[in-house]
Amino acid sequence: MTSPQDNQSDNKPTAKLTPFTYENDVYQAGRKGQKPSITFNCFEWETLAKGRLSADSYGYVWGSAGTRETDDNNKKAFKKWGIVPSRMVKSDFPDLKTKLFGETYDYPIAMAPVGVQRIFHPDGETASAKAAEKEDVTYILSTASATNIEDVAKANGDGSRWYQLYWPTNENNDITVSLLSRAKAAGYKVLVVTLDTYILGWRPSDLNNAYNPFIRPDDIGVAIGFSDPVYRRKFEKEHGKPIEEDLETAATEWAHTVFPGVSHGWEDLKFLQEHWDGPIVLKGIQTVADAKKAVECGVQGIVVSNHGGRQQDGGIASLDVLPEIVDAVGDDLEIIFDSGVRCGADILRALALGAKMVLIGRPYIYGLAIQGEAGVRHVLKSLLGDLNLTLHLSGIKSVSPEHLNRSVLRRTDN
Numbered sequence: 001m002t003s004p005q006d007n008q009s010d011n012k013p014t015a016k017l018t019p020f021t022y023e024n025d026v027y028q029a030g031r032k033g034q035k036p037s038i039t040f041n042c043f044e045w046e047t048l049a050k051g052r053l054s055a056d057s058y059g060y061v062w063g064s065a066g067t068r069e070t071d072d073n074n075k076k077a078f079k080k081w082g083i084v085p086s087r088m089v090k091s092d093f094p095d096l097k098t099k100l101f102g103e104t105y106d107y108p109i110a111m112a113p114v115g116v117q118r119i120f121h122p123d124g125e126t127a128s129a130k131a132a133e134k135e136d137v138t139y140i141l142s143t144a145s146a147t148n149i150e151d152v153a154k155a156n157g158d159g160s161r162w163y164q165l166y167w168p169t170n171e172n173n174d175i176t177v178s179l180l181s182r183a184k185a186a187g188y189k190v191l192v193v194t195l196d197t198y199i200l201g202w203r204p205s206d207l208n209n210a211y212n213p214f215i216r217p218d219d220i221g222v223a224i225g226f227s228d229p230v231y232r233r234k235f236e237k238e239h240g241k242p243i244e245e246d247l248e249t250a251a252t253e254w255a256h257t258v259f260p261g262v263s264h265g266w267e268d269l270k271f272l273q274e275h276w277d278g279p280i281v282l283k284g285i286q287t288v289a290d291a292k293k294a295v296e297c298g299v300q301g302i303v304v305s306n307h308g309g310r311q312q313d314g315g316i317a318s319l320d321v322l323p324e325i326v327d328a329v330g331d332d333l334e335i336i337f338d339s340g341v342r343c344g345a346d347i348l349r350a351l352a353l354g355a356k357m358v359l360i361g362r363p364y365i366y367g368l369a370i371q372g373e374a375g376v377r378h379v380l381k382s383l384l385g386d387l388n389l390t391l392h393l394s395g396i397k398s399v400s401p402e403h404l405n406r407s408v409l410r411r412t413d414n
Contacts, residue, residue, distance in 0.1 A: 018093045019107075019384035020392070038370055038378045042343050042363060042386075045379065049120075049369035056211040057119040061365050063205030066313025070306055074340025077317035080413040081349045086395030094391040095398035096384070100334045100356050101190065101279040101300055105160065106136040107384060108351055108399045112308075112338055112361035113164035113192065115144025116213045116221040120369040126155040128368055131376035133159030135384075140164050140192055140359070143179070143258055146220045148227040153186035163188035164283070165272075166197060166258035173271060175257060178230040180275050191276045192303065196284035199261045201311035214255035217247040225254035269297045281336065286321055288328045295332045302329075305338035308361050319350065323406070326354030344386025348394075352404050 026036055039048065050058050064071035098108040111132055118124030125147040132139035133156050141152050143166040153161065163183035168175050180191065206212065214221040225231050226243055235250055236242050243250040272280060282294050283303035294302050304322050306315050318339035326335055337355035341347060342363060350358045360383060367379035397403045 019096070019381065019388040020093065022381045022385045023389070036378075038367070038375060040382055042382070045363055045366035045370065049366035052369050053120060056209050056213075057369075059205035059209050059211065060116065060213060061114075061120065061362060061369075063203040064309040064313075065201040065203055065311055068309065069313055070315035070317075071309025071340070073315065073317040074306065074309055074319065075342070077319035078340065078342075078346045078349055080320075080411060081353070081409045082412040083345065083348060083352075083390070083394055084408055084410050085393065086408075089395035089397070091395075091397045093388060094396060094403075095400070096388065096391075098356055098399055100336075103189075105138060105357070108356070109347060109358050109360055109380075109383065109387075110138035110140055110162070110336075111364055111380075112359035113140040113142035113144075113194070114361055114365055115142040116146050117365070117368060118146035118220055119213060120365055121372050121375075123372050124368075125152050127373035128364065128376050129153075129156040129159065129161070131364075131373045131380060132161075133157045135377055135380045136160075137380050137384075138162060138357075141183075141188065142166075143224055144214070144221045146223050148223045149179075149182045149188075150186050150227075153188070156187075161188050162190040162192055162281075164192040164194060166194055167264055167272075168257050169260045169262065169264075170268065170271070172257055175228065175230050175234075176271070177275050178228050179224070180272070182228070184276070184278070190279045190281060190301075191272065192281045192283050193272065194283045194307075195263070196305075196307050196311050197259065198263045199259050201307075202313065203310065212255075214259070215248070215252045217251065219247075219251075222251045222254045225257065226250065231257070266293055266297055269299065273298065279334075281334070283336075283338070285325065286316065286318065288321075288324055291325045291329045291333070295329050299333070301334035301336060303336040303338050303359065304355070305359070308339050319353065322350065322353045322355065330354055344383055344388070344390045347383065347387045348390055348396075348404070349409065351399050352406055352409050354401075354406075 096107050098105050125145050129139050129152045138160040139156055140162045142164050219226050232243055279300035281301035281303060282299055284305055285291050285302040286306060291302055304318050304325055306318050322337055334356050336357045337350040338359035341358055341360055347358045364376050364379045367375035
């Protein structure tokens with residue numbers, strides 16, 4: 001049985017469609033007896049993905065730190081805010097455009113940097129990057145990618161793309177410069193520097209499976225290192241042989257390069273600023289003090305994020321700290337939100353609390369596992385359609401702070 005997803009063209013439509021029209025397409029197909037091949041229930045995507053993945057792969061994407069308390073807190077935080085609709089609002093469908101770093105983006109969502117995507121589907125990052133370009137959603141490439149920088153850029157075509165850095169120590173500054181140079185040459189416009197993953201967190205699901213994708217004799221999670229000319233030269237000089245002759249050692253050493261076990265200091269940001277001429281965004285900010293320090297250091301944006309609960313157990317929800325961070329630095333930095341987003345209403349809440357853009361992580365990876373590129377497109381179209389209609393039925397004209405702000409929310413946990 002075919003479905004709207006199966007019949008999607010490989011090319012973007014010439015006319016820009018409102019996201020809610022995906023709903024109309026499904027209902028029209030239903031008149032011909034065609035039902036969607038992937039559920040629209042966002043909570044069922046995880047279950048479907050689990051049925052298609054190995055225990056190792058599913059445990060990796062689903063897994064969180066420790067008892068999963070931080071992950072649970074992320075999800076619970078959204079339920080603390082109820083949306084208050086306004087009536088008799090005459091307007092067309094809401095404008096979803098948002099502006100960051102002087103550039104206008106069609107939608108206020110981006111695909112979070114998720115590594116090792118070929119363990120979820122053979123096409124991995126290539127499929128996700130293609131889906132992003134076709135749906136006009138910004139794609140953020142992880143340093144832990146299973147596909148190299150240049151090939152992902154090629155797959156993303158004319159799409160909007162950013163590069164996320166797992167930051168080597170200062171002793172490997174030459175590798176850092178090489179990564180930044182490659183990303184810039186390949187059309188990645190914004191540098192996203194992850195601060196909370198200088199070592200992998202305590203993740204029971206991975207430990208139970210004895211599974212670390214970064215230290216195996218293949219290029220899963222280390223493809224960017226294996227394709228880096230500086231790292232390749234250093235490895236061959238030290239070991240007297242190319243990477244291909246000792247994949248396990250090369251993978252392990254690259255993993256230690258990008259997850260060195262120790263954090264950088266604030267003063268080290270100067271080095272990145274000297275070698276990246278675009279916006280720099282710090283990902284992993286959870287306190288007002290750190291947000292103010294980011295302003296002092298002259299970066300352009302932050303991502304309020306706890307890595308989806310994957311790094312530190314017992315942590316506060318990212319949404320719970322978003323308002324106070326916005327109040328403190330919202331006039332000085334572009335603020336992006338990440339962690340726990342599962343539906344259109346979640347996106348609305350984060351935007352209303354002051355974020356300019358919201359990152360989508362696990363949901364699109366579940367779509368990738370379910371049906372490759374088509375699955376990713378389904379998730380993106382579903383989330384945008386859900387957001388579009390939730391805004392419209394709430395009487396909110398756009399995602400601009402003029403229309404979408406805290407006045408449309410009420411705390412429900414008092």
